[in-house]
Amino acid sequence: MQRSYFRQVAAGGAVAALTFAGVGALTAAPAYAATAEVSVVHGIPDTPVDVYVNGEKTLESFAPGDVAGPLSLAAGAYDIALTKPGEPVANAILTVDDAEVPGGTNISLAAHLDAGGQPKITPFVNDTSKVDAGKSRLIVRHTAAAPAVDVRAGGAPVFTELTNPNEAKADVDAGSISADVVLAGTETVAIGPADLDLGEGTATIVYATGSAEADNLDVVAQTITGLHSAPAGVPSGSGGLADTGASTWWYLLASAGALLLVGGGTRVATTRRNNR
Template identity: 70%
Template sequence: MRILSLCRAATAGAVVLVALGTTGSPAFARSGSQVSVVHGIPGQAVDVYVNGKKTIPDFQPGKVAGPLTLPAGKYDIALTKPGDAIGDALLTVAGAEVPGDANISLVAHLGTDGKPVLTPFVNDTAKLAAGKARLIVRHTAAAPAVDIRAGGDPVFTSLTNPDEAKADVAAGTVSADVVLAGTQTRVLGPTDLDLREGTATIVYAVGSAEDKTLDVVSQTITGLHSAPGGVPGGNGGRADLGTPLPWYGVGIAGLLLAVFGLARTVTGRR
């Protein structure tokens, strides 16, 4: 498995804003939201259309575009093969609602049936205590339930598509892998995660177990420090995971689908 990486597309935000005929608003603006787009559909580059305008051309699998600053409102989103018309879209979302003052990740990935879907997640950007980092794991792969282990010990168990789990931990480096739930059968990893103080590291499991395309995509949100900052964290450079980590967010994707109004509008085809 290749090393976790954050593939930033800084210019995508400006492209989207121009296409929408808006001007960028700062992250603290109450009317705007920070929206990142995560490409987790294996083997298929796409053009991303927002409100009928091509905003992210030739978007490659495994990359993260944004964050884009979008005003609150409703948006029509379509993903096509590069150069195809919107009428031949692989995936469409009509009237997706973007609330104000939120940090959102829109993830194009495979559902449990192996078909492309788009799932919104609201990212937790609450301030972190000094020396802490936030780890968020999201199951967005066409694969069975999995356990996520740190140092060989399960910390998140029985995670299913499209749910998430998260915890605030001591900053540092931790060796993580993914196994089939309740087994020792490794499907991803191990890999070292650099959990930096004052950041949220989001790890997405993507791809298909049946097609042997399972992989990971990572996203990092910075600026979550709370005063005082700069306090050394970790245990010998390793995140302190000796205490069982709390569960959060199981079933959150279903709630988000209802909040965003996507449940009835998302359609996909291969």
């Protein structure tokens, strides 16, 4: 049972392989080719992995709570293999063949637990539209094995009845807030409080991860910069990820094409070998 569960968890983490292919494992695209900005978070507890892309090891001991990216990847298909740390690609516990990356999108791939505690992958297309001067975008995603929750800022509910794997968002005044997560309709704190710095012209995307039953709920936050409305503000950073003190994380699946990222090419390698 434990071995079977590990394989399921590996499936959940496999898409982490998809984009974090060291750039050396990928073929550079012509300047005119459509590209995607892709980030990956490993939100499944207790399952570190090595990741191979197109036969090359590109992530080593990729740990739960870690985030890789974003990378600008050419639209196309990629072969992925996931192994236990230190194992060769020939011993892959899971492979993903011809994983499609659609161009022209900003995507976060979340490997996480569903409401029932089973590992899964949810691709989220990130909202990178401009925000007004003095504003920041706050996005909260429920990606934990937990019931519906309310998200509070300064003790007041901001988003209510949020369920896995859904999200809620709002453009709010920039500044620092203290946020926590409570069971929906109650004062029972499930996560937090945590301090969030909502910078002007940024999107802060907060994920709830882990399992209520296993008592390992946590949050990770991803920050996307450069969303200022011209001419106000100057983008800070490089448009990548900024750790907010919990780990690092992320908008609801907005494009059917993103589903191709986790399409039908996935298989457990051990099953394939046993059928030979």
